[in-house]
Amino acid sequence: MRIFLAGDHVTGTGPANVTQYYIKNLPKGTLYQKRRSKPARAVEILIDTVRADVVVYSGYSKQNILGLKLAKTLKKPSAYIMHGCVEYENSINLEPDEEMNKVERRTLELADLVIAVSRTFCEWLKEYYPEHAGKFDYVTNGIDTDLMHNAVKRSERRRHMILSVGGGMPRKKIRYICEAVYKLRAGYDPDMFLCVIGAKGADSDKIAEYDFVDDRGIVSFEEGLRLFDEAAVFVQNSCFETFGLAPIEALMRGCPILCSKHVGALELIKDLHDEDVINDHEDAGEIASKIRNVIEDSNAARLSSDLEWESNSWKSRSKALTSKLSKLVLQK
Numbered sequence: 001m002r003i004f005l006a007g008d009h010v011t012g013t014g015p016a017n018v019t020q021y022y023i024k025n026l027p028k029g030t031l032y033q034k035r036r037s038k039p040a041r042a043v044e045i046l047i048d049t050v051r052a053d054v055v056v057y058s059g060y061s062k063q064n065i066l067g068l069k070l071a072k073t074l075k076k077p078s079a080y081i082m083h084g085c086v087e088y089e090n091s092i093n094l095e096p097d098e099e100m101n102k103v104e105r106r107t108l109e110l111a112d113l114v115i116a117v118s119r120t121f122c123e124w125l126k127e128y129y130p131e132h133a134g135k136f137d138y139v140t141n142g143i144d145t146d147l148m149h150n151a152v153k154r155s156e157r158r159r160h161m162i163l164s165v166g167g168g169m170p171r172k173k174i175r176y177i178c179e180a181v182y183k184l185r186a187g188y189d190p191d192m193f194l195c196v197i198g199a200k201g202a203d204s205d206k207i208a209e210y211d212f213v214d215d216r217g218i219v220s221f222e223e224g225l226r227l228f229d230e231a232a233v234f235v236q237n238s239c240f241e242t243f244g245l246a247p248i249e250a251l252m253r254g255c256p257i258l259c260s261k262h263v264g265a266l267e268l269i270k271d272l273h274d275e276d277v278i279n280d281h282e283d284a285g286e287i288a289s290k291i292r293n294v295i296e297d298s299n300a301a302r303l304s305s306d307l308e309w310e311s312n313s314w315k316s317r318s319k320a321l322t323s324k325l326s327k328l329v330l331q332k
Helices: 014-025 038-051 063-073 086-092 098-110 119-128 130-135 145-150 174-187 204-208 221-230 245-252 264-268 284-296 300-306 314-331
Strands: 003-006 054-058 078-082 113-116 136-138 161-165 193-197 213-217 233-236 257-260
Touching (some): 038 063, 054 063, 063 078, 078 098, 193 221, 245 257, 257 284
16 A cells, blocks of 8 residues: 655644654655645645555645645545644634635535544544534554653753743733743742743733743754753643643653643643643642642653553554555555
8 A cells, every 4th residue: 555645744733743653653655744735735635645555634734725636636645644633723813814714614515534643633523514524533653752752850850940831822822821820930930930932822911921931932853942941841831732742852852741631642642640730721829739739849750661662663653544544444
């Protein structure tokens, strides 16, 4: 079986990184997009769809419509790896876009199989799009075990530094982390500060009102790893997070983590304690209390040892994806 995997794998975004991991680990002979210009990509889609036994589109893109229509015309089975829900996430982020919604809905209509990046997200999709419930399946994102080789010891970290990823996107709920740090500075650690990385968004102005926030904007993957190495705690407070690679990357660099219960990546960790999880992402008091607890009693070693490295590796995930695609080909 020959796979054609289409989608961005170079920009460094979460979906692009996932696509890159699959390219590295799927069976030898897997085809993937190499061209950058739109005309060249269109030609590439045509040629490689003909050559492949099954086509897979990873991540939201208008090119998915062209490719999936072509696959139907050529009677090639097709799958769509769904990293997030554009329609729902844009509404949370106060950036509704009807054109993007139409593209996403059309993609769901055309694909034979829709693969979510976590079990939690898969179940959510079945409820949000009941008309497509029979198409949804999942392959939980994997772990890049190479990231763990240079984990930094707790004693070498900046004990006043709290780190979060997501910039000004409202769904990341970083403004409530700001409120929590404000409380902690008043009654626990006056030198505590919050380092935020990510693009500007509707919450950026509110976040900027706190003078202890170090807003780094968009940083390179390498810079992100360096910040994981420095931080005392990484906090992910999202109200909706289909997976979220950042907490796992932080753990693998030896950084303690605190995540909201909505973070899909937590399903990789079996021995979660209540103090590891934010139950109410808008409760600054709970967030502050749990940040303090994680600082004083690091969970990094306990949680990272609970990860099943082999079964959660990208090699294992690629085998799972290949198995689902093989079944799809046989059904066709």
